[in-house]
Amino acid sequence: MTGPAGNASTILTNIGELMTQDAEHRVLTDAAIVFEGERIAWIGSAADAPAADSHYDAAGRACLPGWVDSHTHLVFAGDRTAEFEARMSGQSYAAGGISVTVEATRRATDEELGDLVTQRAAEAAAGGTTYLETKTGYGLDVAEEARSARIAAATADEVTFLGAHLVPEGWSADEYVRTVTGPMLSAVRPYVQWADVFCETGAFTPDQSREVLRACRLAGLGLRVHGNQLGPGEGVQLAVDEGAASVDHVNYLTKSDIDALAGSWSSWNGQSAWNGQLGQNANNRGTVATCLPACDLSTRQPLAPARELLDAGVPIALASNCNPGTSYTTSMAFCVATAVLQMGLTVHEAVRAATYGGALALHREQPNDDDGRLAVGSLAVGHRADLQLLDAPSATHLAYRPGMQLTHAVWRGGEPVR
Ligand SMILES: [Zn+2]
Numbered sequence: 001m002t003g004p005a006g007n008a009s010t011i012l013t014n015i016g017e018l019m020t021q022d023a024e025h026r027v028l029t030d031a032a033i034v035f036e037g038e039r040i041a042w043i044g045s046a047a048d049a050p051a052a053d054s055h056y057d058a059a060g061r062a063c064l065p066g067w068v069d070s071h072t073h074l075v076f077a078g079d080r081t082a083e084f085e086a087r088m089s090g091q092s093y094a095a096g097g098i099s100v101t102v103e104a105t106r107r108a109t110d111e112e113l114g115d116l117v118t119q120r121a122a123e124a125a126a127g128g129t130t131y132l133e134t135k136t137g138y139g140l141d142v143a144e145e146a147r148s149a150r151i152a153a154a155t156a157d158e159v160t161f162l163g164a165h166l167v168p169e170g171w172s173a174d175e176y177v178r179t180v181t182g183p184m185l186s187a188v189r190p191y192v193q194w195a196d197v198f199c200e201t202g203a204f205t206p207d208q209s210r211e212v213l214r215a216c217r218l219a220g221l222g223l224r225v226h227g228n229q230l231g232p233g234e235g236v237q238l239a240v241d242e243g244a245a246s247v248d249h250v251n252y253l254t255k256s257d258i259d260a261l262a263g264s265w266s267s268w269n270g271q272s273a274w275n276g277q278l279g280q281n282a283n284n285r286g287t288v289a290t291c292l293p294a295c296d297l298s299t300r301q302p303l304a305p306a307r308e309l310l311d312a313g314v315p316i317a318l319a320s321n322c323n324p325g326t327s328y329t330t331s332m333a334f335c336v337a338t339a340v341l342q343m344g345l346t347v348h349e350a351v352r353a354a355t356y357g358g359a360l361a362l363h364r365e366q367p368n369d370d371d372g373r374l375a376v377g378s379l380a381v382g383h384r385a386d387l388q389l390l391d392a393p394s395a396t397h398l399a400y401r402p403g404m405q406l407t408h409a410v411w412r413g414g415e416p417v418r
Contacts, residue, residue, distance in 0.1 A: 007037030011052035023276030035385035038413035066130025066386035067332035068358030071319035078104025124330035130386035137162030149191035160194035181215035248290040270313030295327035307344035317357035340399035
C-alpha cells in the first residue's frame, strides 16, 4: 500500500490496545494502524489490515496518540532549585520569582539558549510529546522577547508571546503595557501565533490584561490567559469575554467561572466539542480550561477542579507547564497519572485531555485548510501520524504504575523519534 503521493507506508500490528481519542472514542484490541508519509492511512482490526511497505510488531503494547503539550515555557537559562527548596520548607509561592530566570536568560548566548530549548523539546519527545507549544516571557524587553520568540520558533510547533509575564523592575505597569502592545508586539510578531498574559495579583490587573489581549488580537494573534492560579480572580471571565482559546491554571474557580467556561461553548456545545464532534464554524469555539497538575503540586496549590469542569461540560486540556520556577518537568505521563490518582478523572479522560484536549486548546484538532496542516491529538484516517507505544498492554498502566518510564516508541508525522 504505497500512497498516491508515493509515500512509503508502515503498518503497526499486534497492538494490545489502541486508544484513538477520535470522535468515536474507540478503544480497539488486536488492532493495526497504517501510516503513509506523515498521515494515518488506515486503522482497524489486524485481521482486515492492508499490506504496507514496512512492518512493525508492537508485541501486544498499547498505542495512543502522542501527547499534545499546550503550555510550556522552555526558553530559559538557569534553574531555581533554591526557591523550590524554600517552598518545600514552607515558604508560599507568589508571583515574582521569574526575575532570577530573566537574568540568567539574558546572560545566555543565542546558541546556548537554542541548545537548551532543543534539549528540552527532545526530552519531551522522548517522553511521548509529539506536538508542543512554548512561550516567551523571560526576556521582558523588546530585543530579548524577540530573541526568545525567534529561538522558540526554531523548535516548537506553536509559539506564544508572553511579554506580559511580569512588570520588570524599574518600570511602571502602564509604561510596560504600552511597550508590550507596541514595539515588543511588532518585534515578536513574525515568530508567534498566540499571545498570553499573566492575569493575577502581583502580575497584571484585568484591565491591563485586557489591553494586552486586545492589541494582540488586532495584530492577528490567537489568545490565551494565565488565570485564577493563586486565588479567585477575573482571569477566567476575561478569557471568555475576549474569546481566548484557553485559560490556564484555573485552580480557584467559582460556580460562575465554570458556568462562563461552559457557556463559551454553547453555540458549539461543550460536550460535543469534548467528544470530538466538529463545530459549525471556527467562530463558535469556546475557551478550553487547561489544568497544570505538575505545577499545582510543585507550588502546593489545590489541584485544578478538572472533574467539576468536565461534569459541567467544559472541555479541558492537561499540560506540563514546564518552567524553571513552578513545574520543571516535561512529563505528560506524570500529569496524566496525577489527573487520574488525585483529580478524579478516568484514564480515558486524562489521556484525552493530554492529547485531543491540548489540540483543541491550540485549534489543531481539525485539519487546517489555510495552512494545510493535518489534525493532531487523535488517531483517525487523515490525521497526522503522531503516536506512541507504551511498555504496557493498556493506557491504564500510566496511572496503575505511576512514575514508571513506559514510553517504548514514538512517531511524529510518521517518523520515528524514539
Ligand atoms: Zn505558564
